Amino acid sequence: MDSLTISTCQAPNMDFLTRDLASYISERLSISVKTELDIPWQALECEVAETRKAVVAKTESRSLLGTLTDFTHLLQWLLPDQSGLDLVQAAVELSHTPVQPLGRLGFPDKVTRELLA
Numbered sequence: 001m002d003s004l005t006i007s008t009c010q011a012p013n014m015d016f017l018t019r020d021l022a023s024y025i026s027e028r029l030s031i032s033v034k035t036e037l038d039i040p041w042q043a044l045e046c047e048v049a050e051t052r053k054a055v056v057a058k059t060e061s062r063s064l065l066g067t068l069t070d071f072t073h074l075l076q077w078l079l080p081d082q083s084g085l086d087l088v089q090a091a092v093e094l095s096h097t098p099v100q101p102l103g104r105l106g107f108p109d110k111v112t113r114e115l116l117a
Contacts, residue, residue, distance in 0.1 A: 002082075003032040005092050012041070043116035063101045070097070 004025065008018045018035050026033040059065055071094050078093055079085060085093070095109035102111050 003034065004029075005034045005036055005089070007036040007039075007044075008041070039113060039116045047116070061101065067099045067101055070099070 004022075006018055006022050006025075008014070015035075022033040022035050025031075074094060074097060075090060078090065082089075092109075095112070096107060098107050100106070102108065
């Protein structure tokens with residue numbers, strides 16, 4: 001693992017703890033550690049609650065299906081190169097990939113920040 005990204009669902013007045021933890025991990029493991037602190041904790045809490053309501057159904061969106069297929073192919077290239085990659089890290093990596101259903105320049109990480117801000 002070359003780098004790590006840490007996020008938090010805590011209130012902004014606790015961001016210093018996340019930064020301190022990132023610094024500590026970086027020093028101890030000699031890897032780059034980034035923090036994702038620009039999403040309000042209330043929005044993250046709401047999103048986490050919504051993810052508990054999973055629905056599996058057939059999609060009408062061919063663009064969405066194409067994006068999922070693209071993500072599958074990308075993961076086939078990512079996983080062998082980064083053997084220690086976990087699901088959260090894989091999701092972060094995929095979030096930097098532009099996807100058609102989100103519009104002309106739709107990067108999931110950027111769109112998520114805009115929607116949750």
